Amino acid sequence: MTNVQTQTATTSKGITSTVSSARRFQNNAMFALIGLGTFIVLIPLFLITGQVIINGFSAMNLQFFTQSERDMSMLTGGGGVLNAIVGTIVMVGLSLALGLLIGIGTGIFLAEFAEHPLVPLVRVMSDVLTGIPAIVVGLVVYALLVSSKLVGYSGVAGGIALGFIMIPIIVRSTEEVLKLVPNSIREAGLALGLPRWKVTLSIVLPAARSGIITGAILGVSRVSGEAAPLLFTSLGNPDLVWNLLQPMGAMPLSVYNLAFKALTPAQNAQAWAGALVLMLFILGANILARTLAKQRK
Amino acid sequence: MISSVPRPRSMTSAADNIFRLIILALACVVLAAVAVYGFILIQGGFAAFTRENSGGFFGFIFGLEWNPGTEKFQALPFILGSLFTGFGALIIAVPLAVAAALFIAEYAPKWLATPVGYMIEMLAAIPSVVYGLWGIFVLIPAVRNFQIWFVGATGVDWQPTGTGLMSAILVLAIMVIPYVCAIARDVIQLVPNDQREAAYALGATKWEVIRYGILPYARAGILGGVILGLGRAIGETLAVTMVIGNASDIAKNLFSSTATMSSLIASQFGEAGGTQLSALIALGFILLILSVIVNLIARVVITKLTPVGTRL
Numbered sequence: 008m009t010n011v012q013t014q015t016a017t018t019s020k021g022i023t024s025t026v027s028s029a030r031r032f033q034n035n036a037m038f039a040l041i042g043l044g045t046f047i048v049l050i051p052l053f054l055i056t057g058q059v060i061i062n063g064f065s066a067m068n069l070q071f072f073t074q075s076e077r078d079m080s081m082l083t084g085g086g087g088v089l090n091a092i093v094g095t096i097v098m099v100g101l102s103l104a105l106g107l108l109i110g111i112g113t114g115i116f117l118a119e120f121a122e123h124p125l126v127p128l129v130r131v132m133s134d135v136l137t138g139i140p141a142i143v144v145g146l147v148v149y150a151l152l153v154s155s156k157l158v159g160y161s162g163v164a165g166g167i168a169l170g171f172i173m174i175p176i177i178v179r180s181t182e183e184v185l186k187l188v189p190n191s192i193r194e195a196g197l198a199l200g201l202p203r204w205k206v207t208l209s210i211v212l213p214a215a216r217s218g219i220i221t222g223a224i225l226g227v228s229r230v231s232g233e234a235a236p237l238l239f240t241s242l243g244n245p246d247l248v249w250n251l252l253q254p255m256g257a258m259p260l261s262v263y264n265l266a267f268k269a270l271t272p273a274q275n276a277q278a279w280a281g282a283l284v285l286m287l288f289i290l291g292a293n294i295l296a297r298t299l300a301k302q303r304k
Numbered sequence: 305m306i307s308s309v310p311r312p313r314s315m316t317s318a319a320d321n322i323f324r325l326i327i328l329a330l331a332c333v334v335l336a337a338v339a340v341y342g343f344i345l346i347q348g349g350f351a352a353f354t355r356e357n358s359g360g361f362f363g364f365i366f367g368l369e370w371n372p373g374t375e376k377f378q379a380l381p382f383i384l385g386s387l388f389t390g391f392g393a394l395i396i397a398v399p400l401a402v403a404a405a406l407f408i409a410e411y412a413p414k415w416l417a418t419p420v421g422y423m424i425e426m427l428a429a430i431p432s433v434v435y436g437l438w439g440i441f442v443l444i445p446a447v448r449n450f451q452i453w454f455v456g457a458t459g460v461d462w463q464p465t466g467t468g469l470m471s472a473i474l475v476l477a478i479m480v481i482p483y484v485c486a487i488a489r490d491v492i493q494l495v496p497n498d499q500r501e502a503a504y505a506l507g508a509t510k511w512e513v514i515r516y517g518i519l520p521y522a523r524a525g526i527l528g529g530v531i532l533g534l535g536r537a538i539g540e541t542l543a544v545t546m547v548i549g550n551a552s553d554i555a556k557n558l559f560s561s562t563a564t565m566s567s568l569i570a571s572q573f574g575e576a577g578g579t580q581l582s583a584l585i586a587l588g589f590i591l592l593i594l595s596v597i598v599n600l601i602a603r604v605v606i607t608k609l610t611p612v613g614t615r616l
Contacts, residue, residue, distance in 0.1 A: 026509060034509035041411060044403025045420065048485070051478045052427050055438045112330025120327065129331050131603070135338055138532065138599035139592060140539025142566050146588040147341045150348040171337065178334060204323030232431025235541035235566070239573055259433045259542075266437045267546050275441070282434045293429050297422075 056286070063283025066276035076245035076261060084273045088281050090247040091261035094162065097249065098241060098257060099231050101166030106173030106226055111212075111219065113174070114181025119207050130182075136175040144171050145236030153240060162248075162255035165241025172233060173226040180222025184215040221296045228292035232285060234259035258285045341592055349586025351579055352377055364586065370552040370568075372576075377583035379565070381554040383590065386564040388469060388555060389544065390537040393476035394484075398530055401481045405488035405526075410514060421489070428482035436546030439475045444547060447471050451559055467549035468559045472567075475543050480533040487529025491522040528606035535598035539591065541566040565591050 026034075070078075071087040079086025113133065117126055148168040152158050188211050196206035212219070234257065237243070242254040243264065258281060265278035346353075357376050358364050367378025404424060408417045448466030455462050495518050503517035519526075549561025550571040563571070565587045576584055 026507070030509055030512070034511040037511040037514075038411065041403045041407050044400045045407040048400050048404045048427075048481055049420070049423055052423055054442070055430060055434065056426075058438060058442060059434060109330050109333050112327050113334045116327045116331035120324070123328075125328075125331070125335065129335050131600075132338055133334050134603065135596055135599050136334065138535045138539075138595050139338070139341065140541065140566060140595055142539065142541045142569055143341065143345070143588050143592045143595070146348070146569065146585055147344050150344045150585060154348075174334060174337075202317075203320045207323070228429060232429075232433070234431075234433050235570060238570055259431055262431075262433045262437060263542055263546070266433070266440055278437055282437050285431055286434060289429050289431060290426060293426070 059279060059282050059286055062276065062279035064280075066280040067283065071277065071280055075247045076256065076264075077247075079245075079274070084271075086277070088256075088258065088261050088277070088284070090244060090256040091258045091281070092284075093247055093249065094165075094241065094244070094255040094260075095231055095258045097251065098162050098166040098169055098237075098255060099227055101163070101251070102169035102173050102230055103223065103227060105167060105170030106177050107223060109170075110174045110177025110222075110226075111181050113178045114185060114219075115207060115212075117178070117182040118185035119211065133175045133178045136171075137179070140235075141172055141233050142235040142238075144168050145239045147171075148236070149239035158252060160240065160242035160254040162241055162251040162253065165237045165255060165257065166251070168236040168240045169230040169233060172236065173230050176226040176229060177219075177222050180225065181215070181219050184218025184222075185211060187218070188214045217299055217302070221299045224292050224296040224299070228289045228296070231292075232259055232289055234263050258288075338592075338596065342589065345585055345589035345592055349582055349589045352583035352586040355579060358583075364583075365590075368554060370583075372572075372580050375579050377579065377586075379583075379587055379590065381552065382563050382565045382568050382587060384554060385469075385548075385562045385568075386538045386566070386591075386594075388562075389472045389476055389548070389564055390534050392469070392473035393480055393537045394530060394534055396473065396477035397481045397484055397533065400477075401484035401533075402488050402526060404481070404485045405492055406514060408485075409489050409492040410510075410518070424482050424485050427478065428486070432479070432540060432542045433546075435475050435479055435543035439471060439543060439547040443474060444471055447474070447559070462557070462559060465549065465561065467547055468561045469548065469555045469557075470559050471547040472544045472564070475547055476537045476540060479540060479543060480537050483536055484526075484529050484533040487532065488522070488526045491525030491529070492518060494525075495521045524608075525606055528602045531598055531602035531605060535595050535602070538564075538598070539566060539595055541570050545570045 070085055072092070073089060074085060074087035075090035076086055076088065077090070113129065116123070117130055117133075120126065145168050148164050148171070152164045152167065153160055158164055192210055192214060193206055196210045197203070201210075237257050237260050241257060241260075243260045244254040244256045248255055262278050262281040262285060265274045265281060269275050269278065352358070353361050353364055355364070355375075355377070357374070358378050359367055364377065364379055365383070366380055367376075368380050369376050369378050370381065371377075404420070408421050408424075412420060444466035446466075447468075447470055448464050451462055451464035451466065454460070455464055499517040499521055500513055503513040508516065544564055545567040548563060548567050550563045550567055551561035552563060552568065553561075555562040569584045569587055569591075572580065573584055
């Protein structure tokens, strides 16, 4: 029984092609499955952002930004996340300084000293560093700085942990943009009699500035959502502190504590508000980085 | 002004040498970091690795008992917990991620492909704690309702808590999809157009072009992305900590509470001291080794198996 029907279609060049209905069905079925799969992938995005926006906005008020977690009262509620916002800004700032210094330095090494024998190994190590779990970095900084009583639980320790998570991100973006800077610019500088260091620092780096900034923004957006490495380094602090040598709060730590270790429903509501603040900041940074990258092209 | 043109050569090269040394020193921080991490963690975990009570090194790795009361610390339940959740998440995530990558790269017109691509990348930008928060208040109640229904229907002896292996797998699946999808999309877009045109010229349908022209070509790159996704899933901490239940037993079924290496570190660190702390750092060392191995395998797979010209 051969009921495989063939349908005839004529292409624009007048060539006749035959596709059996079974193959046509398979083609359409796979298209439907792939479309459905894509749709399923997007469902959690809408669910999560939707719920964070709805629950977050209803729990947000002025004191959420002007008070600290310490100001929360079991009887009257209240309290906010000012301690966490300040802590995140301070520690992410510190991590950015560390990440830019070592990240740009290593990026220059990979792109401008490409003939150096260590270049392939440094590149592999930088990639491996990208894949190391954040919590492992936290444990290392804990063992190195905190348990050895070098600085104790502190903003410094948290900032260094975040910095080492940021380094490989900045290395990669710096290397990529430096390689895009045309060689003629370097040669022009060298032809003017400038030494190599001056060509790199005052001609090549400025030419790659916007790309490096994009990488830095992506690095900031990545580490400002990290709580795991801070659990053992900055520890968290319900009070507002600016001192880098004291334990320090952070936005993701507050969301974790308010959601997972909370005692009252009011704290759970604040966890949603904290998540909204964190997501607005991180998505905003991502969109900014993307816009800058697009302008460059 | 001829005299001002030639620079004293020795001065220039001295400054250049200093610059070179500084740059090399900064690069060496990156070069040495992984080894230093390993050294510090093995030092911190040494007491746990060599503890008689747990059966020495092999006892620590292959033993099943984690008991702070008797100070017997063995890691296998959590190594398995990390592997179960990681592979479980991949089973759900990979087909969906590849479907989305094919949709963006092959099917969707540009006006649709660009926003869909952005939205999937947004999933990657959402912090782990936010996934955990959503897991606690949305996913866990849903899983609990399913368990209650399932217990009612089959009469199995389960505690319908909602927290456990299944909730962790679902959260991780959502979290690794954007990573696998981004790599799969890049690899598929790098498949040369000759492959497509050749398949079309043989009379292939769209799906046959993908099945026989594109997927075999992109296979290694996609596999590399999947392995990197596994690395992500194994290292993911807070979202898993918030939904897995953190019981220090091996998982008995798909819905029972257990822990992964990272979730155990995060949940027990606060009250740990002495040997327990050392055991948690030892778990961190295993996690480090596992993530380094996974990353190196992914790199080898991508460079060795990908046809020349399509390497990322």
